[in-house]
Amino acid sequence: MNIDVLGPLAVRENGISITPTAPKPRQVLALLALHADQVVPVSALIEELWAGEPPRSARTTLQTYVLQLRALIATALERGAGAGDGEGEQVVRTAKDILVTLPGGYLLNSGGGTLDVREFDRLAGTGYRAMDAGDFPGAARLLREALALWSGPAFADVQGGVQLDMETRRLEETRLCALDQRIEADLRLGRHRELLAELTVLVTRYRTHENLHGQFMLALHRSGRRGEALDVYQRLRGTLVRELGLEPSVALRRLQRSILMAGPESLAEANVEPGGERLVRV
8 A cells, every 4th residue: 555645645555546535534544544554543533523523423424434435445456456466375455454443443554555754754764863973965865855755735635624634733843844954954065055045935935934044044144145144034033023022032143143243154053051042153
């Protein structure tokens, strides 16, 4: 089974889609797919579908959606039957083997197939370890591969409920963390000019994200555009004060002052005071 959730939902068995078009069965499959090979409690599925106000028939209706998904799986299994190379004895799986009923919940058995979010976590984790080890070329490559698995917002074509909305926010945060570290690795490698176009888009999309703005300031400053770097700080400060009633962090204020005075090398080369403040080393 091949599962993609980092963009439009796509679940395939034997290369054949088993993704339903009806919104609620699609929600059920999305939650099961995200937690493939793990039991998803019935209570979580009911909360996802009816947001704390389930009808009396909730469990029966959920069972109906599961049967609909199994029918799609059965069709995919039938169409894919005999598609192997004919060598050795093939293990025959049924729809109930793939969408399994267990005490308290359901499990989508991937059969050792691919799951894009699992691959993203693996690549990103390896990239973070490369950053920690000072292997910036390796970190940039691994994190770029991880981010390439995203084809849009997670569950882009699924009408999410409580559970999926929460998972979508969590996944977006993991993507932003990987993006932040990949940009930091590129800055360490002197790719500041290559980053300018990307960071221009990112600071427009994430108008209060301080680290992205700090990275943009660094890239501009290193490209000989000191005035524009300071303008980025002033725009961010205006947005933070106007929308959140907050001043920029101590670290970002010190970065601004360091640009006024000298050329900082990287946000990641900041010292950390006992109180946790980050200081830009100039």
